[in-house]
Amino acid sequence: MFSDHFLEATTRAVAAIDRTAVETVAKTLAKVRDGGGRLFLLGVGGSAGHASHATNDFRKICGFEAYCPTDNVSELTARINDEGWEGVFSTWLKSSRLTAKDGLLIFSVGGGSLEPPVSANLVRAMQYAKEKGAVVTGIVGRDGGFTAKIADACVVVPTVDPQLITPIVEGLAAVVWHLLVSHPALSRSKGHWEQIAPAPAVAVAAE
Secondary structure (H helix, E strand, C coil): CHHHHHHHHHHHHHHCCCHHHHHHHHHHHHHHHHCCCEEECCCCCCHHHHHHHHHHHCCCCCCCCCECHHCCCCHHHHHHHHHCCHHHHHHHHHCCCCCCCCCEEECCCCCCCCCCCHHHHHHHHHHHHHHHHEEEEEEEEEEHHHHHHHCCCCEEEEECCCCHHHHHHHHHHHHHHHHHCCCCCCCCCCCCCHHCCCCCCCCCCCC
């Protein structure tokens, strides 16, 4: 069955994730936060959804001052209209006064590339971050692309099936960032359901 194949491939990808890389990302992000830096989370397509969700988690669970440019559709589309798609994130970071204390967290299946141009807006943002001395981290897939090449810390979800790259990478990106916000180096509060005591067992009387 396809369900068996998909879940088996996902299991193999989970097993192949570099745990040391995950630990390095966690400690790198904790250093940014503890140094008074902000976190900017970037992604396009499904990864934009990840960036938005993860921003909530890093703010609420980790006490991070975190922002996601794709959450503001008005500004995003105005910048695309006036400045072009490739520069949309780099100019947004400029307006946010990105500094060397701050960090980026990139979500991307391919990691970005200028040639051929794939997610070039992410590449431009990372280049600008490096110019400012900011920290770059990522959760990416395939070969990691530009992100894996220049990031200070990066988790690459390995390719286990070339026909299932996008769904497995995007699915496991969510697993990895939930691991990060739960990591002792970053977590400052438990999730809502982890704070609620389990309901007492209800005894059922025998009839």
